[in-house]
Amino acid sequence: MKEITPYGHMIQDYYVNKLRVVMNDRSKKLTSIKNRKDAEKYVSDVRSKIKKCFGVFPAKTPLNAKTTGVLKKDGYSIEKIVFESRPGFYVSANLYLPSGIKGKVPAVLGACGHSDTGKAAEPYQSFCIGLALKGFAVLIYDPIEQGERQQYLREKHPLIPEGLCAKHNMSGNHMQLAGEFFGSWRVWDGIRALDYLLSRPEVDTSRVGMTGNSGGGTLTSFIGALDERITMTAPSCYVTTYLHNIENELPQDAEQNPPGFFKYGLDMGDLFLAHAPRPTLLLAQKNDFFDPRGTEKTFTQIKRIYRILGHEDDVESFTGPDSHGYHLKNREAMYKFFLKHAGVKGKAAEPEIKLETHENLSVSKSGQLLTDFKNAHPIFELTAGKAVELRKKRKVPSIKELSKTVSSMLAVKMTDSVPHYRKIRERYEDELFLFVNRFAVESEPGIQAILFSFTKNAPTHFLDMGKTAVLHIPHLSTRSDFNDGKIPAHEEGTTVFSLDIRGIGETAAVSCGFPEDFFAPYETDFFYGCCGSLMQEPYLGGKVKDILMTLNLLKSAGFNDITLSGRGLGAVPAVFAALLSGNVKKTILCNALLSYQELAEAIAYKWPFSHMLFGVLKKFDLPDVFTALKGKLSIVDPWDEQMRLWNKKPCAVHCGELGIDKAVISFS
Structure with missing residues (x-):
C-alpha cells in the first residue's frame, strides 16, 4: 500500500488552537491590570510560576575557579577562567576587564548563542571587547557542547548526531526521564558564572547586565527571570511570542522549552515581567526566523505594565535591518x-x-575541558548517574498506584464515552485484492485517529458488530506495517483493525520543512513532543488517548474479546493503554522498548522524545507495567535503545536485571 497523509496538518492545527486559547486567556489577564497593585500581583505570580517550570536548583558547591592565563590588549585584558558549576562539571570562560580600573565598574554577563566555537565566535568577542572598552567588566562562558565544552569527545557511538542543536537534543531529551530539564542545567551554569563575576573585587554588584544572542538571548531571558542580581537585560534574536513560534512551525532546542510553561499560562514576555520594572531592551532583526511581529507584540504588552508601574522609559525595543545574528x-x-x-x-x-x-x-x-580534566564528567554520564540513583530508591508500585500514576503522568482522564467516527472513502488495493476500509475516530476535538480494517469481497461502510478483535498499533504507519507483514494475520472469527494514532501514518505531520526522516532530531515529531511538554500534556498521552477511545468504540460495537498489539513506537502507547483500559484481554508487543532506564543511561539512543515522560524514573519504569499485565502480556523480538533487535543471551541477562519475567519474552 502506498503511503498517504491526508491529515498531515492535523497536529499542527491542534497545538496552534490549544495555544491560542491559553494566550487569549493571558491577554485578558494583562488587559484586566489597571493599577500598580494589580501589576505587582501579576509580577509576583509569573515569577513564582517560572520558578516552578525550572524546578529546584542544586545546592551551590565550591567553584574552584582558576585563572589559566591572561592576554594583555590595548585598553583591556582577557583572563582565561575555568570553574566547576557542579562537582566535576567544568565551565570555560573569558573575563574582559577595562585597563586602568579605579574603583568598581559595572559588569555584564555574556551568553553565547548556538555557535560551535562558543565564546570565541565573532559577535560574542565583539560585544565583550566593545563593552570592556566602554568601561564594563564582562564575563562570557561556553555553554554545554560549545567552545571548550564538547560532551561527546571520549566516546564513539553510531547515534551521536552531527550538529550542535542535534547534540543539545541528544543530551536534553533523555535527561527528562530522570526529571531534569536541560534548560535548567544551562541556566545553572550561568548562575554560577554570575557568582564568579560578582565575586571579583572590580565589579559593582548594583550594576549588572546580561546580554546574548539566539540561544544566548534565551539564556539572558531565563537567567534574568530567575536571578534578581541581574539589574538590566538585553536579549537579542530570541524574544517573540510562543504562538508565533508554534504557528511558524519553528522547533527550538531541548533547553528552550520549559516543561509546563503553557500550563501556567506563560509567554516570553513574562520572563521580563517577572522582575518588572527592571530595565529591559528587546533586540530583534527584520529578517529573523524569530518573528519580529511577535517581538513587537511582546514589547507592547511589557511596556503597558511598565507604564502602570511608573517605569515606561525603562523598557525599549530595537529591530535591526539584518537576518538572525548579533550584528553591529x-x-x-x-x-x-x-x-x-x-x-x-x-x-x-x-x-x-x-x-x-x-x-x-x-x-x-x-582546547577541550574533558581532555584536560580527567575527573570531568560529560553531561550524559551525570544523567546516567541520576537514573541509577533513582532506580535504587524506586519502590515497586501496586497495580492501583501504578495505574493512577501512569494516568496522571500521561495527563489522560479515563472515560467510558464512545467517540464519534467518520467513514472515510475506502480504497481498493488491486495488487492485494483487498478493500482497505478507513474510519476517522474523533478521540478529542481536533484529533482523528485513522482506524483500518481489511475486507476481500466488498467494502464495509460501518464498524461491523463482532466479538473478537485485534487492534494493532503500528510502528510508523499501518501501511508500512501491512507492507512488511507486521500486522497480525486474520483468523476465522477475528476482525483485525489497525490504528494510525496521532502523528503517524495518515496523520503524520507535514510541517517543519517536510522532513523525510521521522527520527530527525530537530523536526516534526520532536517539535510536537515539545509542544506537549510545554502544555504539560505529553504527546505520548495523546497517543494513548487515541487508543483508549478506539477501544471504547470497539466495545460499543460488541467486541468484548480484544487483543491489543503494538509494534516499535506503537508498543509504548499500547502497553500504557493496556494497563489503563478494562477492554483488553491480551497484549502483544513486538519490537518493544524494555525500559526507560536504558535510555537514560545510554550515551546516545534512537527512541524519540515524543515517547518519553518527564520524571518517569522517579515513579516507575516499563518493567513495572509489564509486571502489572502478567498473564496477559507477551513481548516478541524486543529492541534496545538503538532500536536494534536484542540478542537472546544478553536480553535474558538484561531482563533479569530489570526484573522482567523471561517467560514474557520470545524471539521469532
Missing part, C-alpha cells in the same frame, strides 16, 4: 542602553575590534 547595529543599541542604565558616559558606536583566535582564548591546553 544591535550591538550598538545594546551599548547605548547599558551605558544609560549603568550611568556610564560614552558613545554607542562600536570601536575598532581586533578578534582573537579560538586557540588564543582557550582556557584549556588541549
